[in-house]
Amino acid sequence: MGRFVFKLPDVGEGIAEAEVVGWHVAVGSTVGEDDPLVDVMTDKATVEIPSPRAGRVVAITGSPGDKIRVGAELLVLDIDSDEASQDGAVSTGPAAAPPAAPAPKAPDGPPPAAAKAPAPEPPARKETEPSVAVPRPNGAKPSASPAVRRRAHELGIALQFIPGTGPAGRIGHADLDAYIASGRSAAVATARPARRARLDNIEEIKIIGLRRRIAERMQESKRRIPHYSYVEELDVTALEELRAHLNARHGTERLRLTLLPFLSRALVCAVPRFPQVNALFDDEAGIVRRHAALHIGIATQTSQGLMVPVVRHAETLDLWELASEISRLAAATRDGKAVRDELSGSTLTITSLGPFGGIVTTPVINRPEVAIIGVNRIVERPVVRGGQIVIRKMMNLSSSFDHRVVDGWDAAQFVQALKGLLEQPATLFVE
């Protein structure tokens, strides 16, 4: 019997620390080799760290939200062999106490004597007190205290549907809360909307992981960058005709084109004339780095929150290549399979809410970039052309610029250039 100290491995180039997102194990649980131990997050990628050994967990470091430095002790396993500590030294005493982040769940380092003794069994649960829902015997009336019954009734929830985790399946307030939070109550509640129940509970959500990252980024961007927003109206009738034509011509044999590859193409065309918008501003060093390459960030909504996969070297891609790359990246990001390199390094970002694009948005710049282009919804509007009212497909572009390094005049010229390109789509392809 020995101890195996597992330290946070290097999870990516240049990563010094990672944030604990969630543990798959608890002190006392038994893990096999390659069983997932913990999810940690670096930059914008979440990594699942598997166990290198089989054993029993005796200590873990860090709760969700805590940051752990690479190389710091992550957890201690009791293992069944003598080659205990090839990696991280056998810990024989309190010296092994976690050096990094606070570890509220971990004991203060195992006492010396415990090193040889088997780890304590997890507290044996009384058979009649499982913490998981007990299936209710058929036809049995659900067991719940009068207060729980009353609350459920007021909320229009039938107790039969609620899994009870108390002794003998008793339903407690916590079970009712969990049921409401699960959203399964909606159907029941709307089935009997006799009276609208007053809702008083407040759900606390710890802002950790990606959400915290987004929050920090947004805050920094808005705090440091004086945003200058500019909205222009585009007549995309011709562009939409071309897009529809191309999609019809190729049917299903090619990827369906959206607006984004055309806009990307327009950026490729316009950026060489406006090098000040395709740049990164290191405001602490006081240096703007204008990039010749155009790496387009595509703001993407995922189940976890906002992420920005990057189309690298857009200047080298044709329309179809742009389309397929955008589509591939979006799918990978949504599935959580995007790798770190695909989620960083953009020089200019596009944000589009598609059909929910609204009339005007005020995009927040993806710092240290200096510009972001927002796409609004396409609508048919009556417009005046040659003294006639005609119906055209109209769309707004809402863009924000870092006014410290991009002048309003230049920004306006840049957007006008995009407008010219997109309103006369042929020019997108004329070198």
Place this chain on the structure above:
Amino acid sequence: MIRTKVLVVGGGPGGYVAAIRAGQLGLETVLVEADRLGGTCLVRGCIPSKALIHAAGKFDDMRGCVGDGTIGIALREAPTIDLNRTVLWKEGIVDRLTGGVGVLLRKAKVRVIEGWATFCDAKTCTVRTREGVEVIRAEHVILANGSTPASLPGLAFGGPVISSTEALMLARVPDRLVVVGAGYIGLELGTAFRKLGSEVTVVEARERILPNWDEPLTNPVRRWLERAGVMLHLGAAVEMVELSEGAAAARVRTRDGVTVSLAADQVLVTVGRRPLTNGWGMEAMAIDMAGPFVRIDDRCRTSMRDVWAIGDLVGEPMLAHKASAQGEMVAELIGGARRRFDPMAIPAVCFTDPEIVSVGLGPEDAGSAGTDLIVSQFPFAANGRALSMAAGDDGGFVRVVARADDHRVLGIQAVGTHVSELVGEFTLAIEMGALLEDVAGTIHAHPTLTEAFHEASMRGLGRAIHI
């Protein structure tokens, strides 16, 4: 014409609770009561009968001390009783309680109108008061009219034939009392009068006493009655009461078909209670009936919109605490809350000697539980507190009924001295969904009768200590 949000008819434990709660909720409320506030419970039921039972018990204890004495206490001569003064004492208690109800109603800003309400449609009634006739029109009507003692054909109340109401107001202890009906009311009063010195004969049509409770529970009571010299005629019926020269005799056909004549100063008929559905214009309200009762749903709604009914009027069990719970609920429903009458159990208490309580399922209800049951009981003969108040030898016990698979407690019964005071814990255990382990894991104070509940639960788990 009085216009109000809520009209409550009847000032008993259903009606007055409904009115107080409605008033607390800020609903304009009128309560109509023809007699005294408090209803059957306070005026001619629970409270006065318990006062009489207490006095009778004290008197009986003292009689037991005459001569050689009991537990070292001896009286040189027999005690006497002036039932007039006992009744006055009882009236004092009733006055105090009904006065309290009046104060609570005033505090809740409920307008109380004294008189008999007669409905002319579902939301309008006229009340004959001392000052004249009032017409009341309400948005919501809560019917809490209550019940009256049922009579038997051929045994109309009057003369020597009395109901429980009159039995609680007798000026002197009858020498010979015939009680018709061995339900809880008959046995409570029969026991009390036996203790006060009457010769008591109980006639019951069925083959056993207290037919609503199972036999093991009623056996200690039957043994007490036998020991105390109460004559029991089971499977027998009173055919008529003969009157001759001021003396009455009840003609009883016994189980064997023999007719006996029992001389009686009073014939107390306690064959149940009937909901009071006549004489107040219910026919004008277009509400549906369920047998002799007003039909209601799980929110005490009648078939007429915004007419509610609670208490004895709507069915068994005809118990004050059920009526109060319904009244409170209806007031909250009118106030806009979402409520439903869904108790897990309604406790029932019988103040005989010894007392009986029951809540939830009994052992014979196993079928309705749909599962195997654990039934375990613990005798008061092994309980220190029972022995120390000379109550260990009446055959009393606490019995717990639980599901065999998950040990959830489904019912609890007890028989024994003072067990009525245990029923709150019993009911709470069932309402909270307690397991045998929960009761076993709760420290019960020593020395108390509640330890018997603890031990019965432990015994159900196979680990009783004191047996």
